[in-house]
Amino acid sequence: MTAPTHTRHAPVAPAHRDPNVLRWLGAYTTSVTGDVIYFTALTWAVSEAAGPARAGLVLAAGAVPRALLMLGGGVLADRFGPRRVLIGSDLVRCLTVLAAALATYTRGPELAVLCVLAVCFGVADALFMPAVGALPPSLTAREELTRVQGLRSLAVRLANTVGPLAAAAALTAGGAAGAFAGVGALFAVSLVLLAVLRTPGRPAPAAAPVMTQLRDGLRYLRGRRTLVRLVVVIGLGEMCFSGPVGTALVLLTGERGWSPGTLSLLLGAFSVAGAAVGIAFSAVPRVPAPRAVLAVCLALTAVFVTTLGLARPGPGAAVALCALLGAAGGIPMVLGHALLQQDTDPAYIGRVTSVTSLCTLGLSPLLFPLAGVVAEVWGAGVFLAGCGGVCLLAAACATVKWPRTVAD
Template identity: 45%
Template sequence: MTVTPTRSGSAPAAERPAHRDPDVLRWLGSYASSAIGDNVYYVALSWAAVQAGTPSQAGLVMAASAVPRALLMLGGGVVADRFGPRRVLILSNGVRCAAVIAVAVLLLVAAPGPWLLGLLALVFGAVDAVLMPALGALPARITPRGQLARVQGMRGMASRLANVVGAPLGGLGVALGGAAAAFGTAALLFAVALPLLMAVRMRRHPLPQKPPAGPGAPARATAWQELRDGLRHIRRNPVLARLMTVIALSDLGFVGPLNVGLTLLADERGWGAPGMGWVLAGFGTGAGAMSLLLTVRGRVPRAGLVLSVSIAAGAVAIGALAYVPTLAAAVGAALAVGLLAGLSGTLCGALVQTESDPAYVGRVTSVASLFSLGLAPLTFPVTGAAIALWGTGPVFAASAGVCVLGGLLGLGSRALRHAELPR
């Protein structure tokens, strides 16, 4: 077991495993509640948008949140580092809760048009741009570096649980009380996360002290200067610099096929919605199993090498999805994708946090999140148009090639290839 010095430096103390740390468990509970609320919210929003307008208007409502998320994500990292991730998460969940309650009340008393739902989506996108970097930065402030891989595994398990529970819960809310009831359920889940976050104690204080105020005192850096400092920090760290490129390529090649592409593939093969559900279940099972393994194990030796190899191998499984002859084989391929994506995703998150200077974790996380949650979803219409022109096979193969390139770039970087997680 890893030991860390006490504050006095006189004697070592045993490092508490993350799954036994009350602060980590409170953070995990708040994350799970908020993530389930996200899934309920998206079900409610999609249902309300379809009921309030045309299919094209509903599509615009569902896509509206991607715009502020992509534009503001880097600024969200500056906010997380400047004000502290815990404070930002509390405020963000409070804003989301209030916004959803307001829309739920309006739906009960009136029939607002798609413009209101579009405004709600824009608000959520802007809040997400601040919330996501803070969410990535908080674990490094509440647990030792040697436990960060385990924390990422725990987060992966909570995310899978949210996906399994959230959508059916949202559907049940819509069935029982319409979109207003589903929005109310989402607001309740966001509210549950607040006291859990407030109870989390910050154990690490990496932020530099503020400059003294008064005449002649140096001016505090502007937000733009802090953002440039964060980007400079990434550029000067060879592991982070290459890791950002690897994350960008793997997400750009992964997100389209596993979202839009899988729906079109199931329709083309005649698998229907049940078949697509089985394929998604295979992926979720693989990703959940890998998260559980990493939660128990806590550390993966030669993390950088394993990360790069798993991305390249996962790309092969993605390409195979479009060419396997049967639904059972597709479920098997999706299981392999889930296992490998779960491994690489967890290692990416852990390496981002351990390689970053603690004062820059929010800004580094915002760059990684920009690719994953801001730019990658914009490939959805491109993937759909490409499949309409060339079919599923060539598009899946091309996407797999982009992922393979990310893995090869990781293998080609000596710094990333030899990167290790703390013991």
């Protein structure tokens, strides 16, 4: 297998002290926090406008274009550079959400306006996700990518912890219009931070049609066994944890008669433990045998989530299991993406990242209705055990020998 070519970097500061990486981290954190508040506010506004039953339909209206266009977003990230695509997607999301805030403030929540908002936001998200994942290799040296992914994991956990609290405060103070305005302000901050990023120059955009570049990227990925394995492992390992497990914990709390305070502790333990993992990796320059660590932690994740679902622990033990789950699940998130970026040729990083994003974030909304059906028929614990099975499959994919490919 031909070794991928990587951009040469002059000696750089560790990622957690690099001002350029910290600007990217600030832009990413504010943007992801804005995402969390946006989805909460959108669900609230649709419920006010048309009742809770329509909320799922409007969310699906945004999820469908996001999934359909995500691979195209990866092509654009490789073609024009991830920074440009990020700035464009953040600008579209900022203006769209601010327009929705104005319309909601003047006329109240209207279903048609909210549907348009969901679709436009979904299209912009399809550009944002591959580009934000493709940017780190152009900001720092290859050996610093594990630290960068640790910082990214920390940002995700922080956004998932702070976002719901900020959404509740904004909805209480200003209703849906105020929450949308707050989201727009966060995207504006992200735009400013992206604008001052320094990235190396890129060659002129390729003249090939988008579909030709997409096929070229898929051909590149398919011809490299190591990358295919990583994409499958990341996709299976993260799909359940991009929202469905959180939903299952809510349903499990209701089934077992636990209080809302217990639910807060469950979700908080999961997020805090994951954040601690992100902090630890941001300070570690190198992880020995990262692929073995990846497989072991996926297996541990499977054990913890299955035990949480089927062993019927009490509230205290469930909180402890959620902490172990957050820590074990956070390690593969960091290592998987770091290995993927280290092994991918920079010319294809956007397209490879788009495939991974599609597997994790693009398709995970399909599991939300499945979680509800399984919980209603067999209980939320069975759904969590199913998630454990998916994680165990990911661990197996990380360890078994794969068929040899052309590039190998």
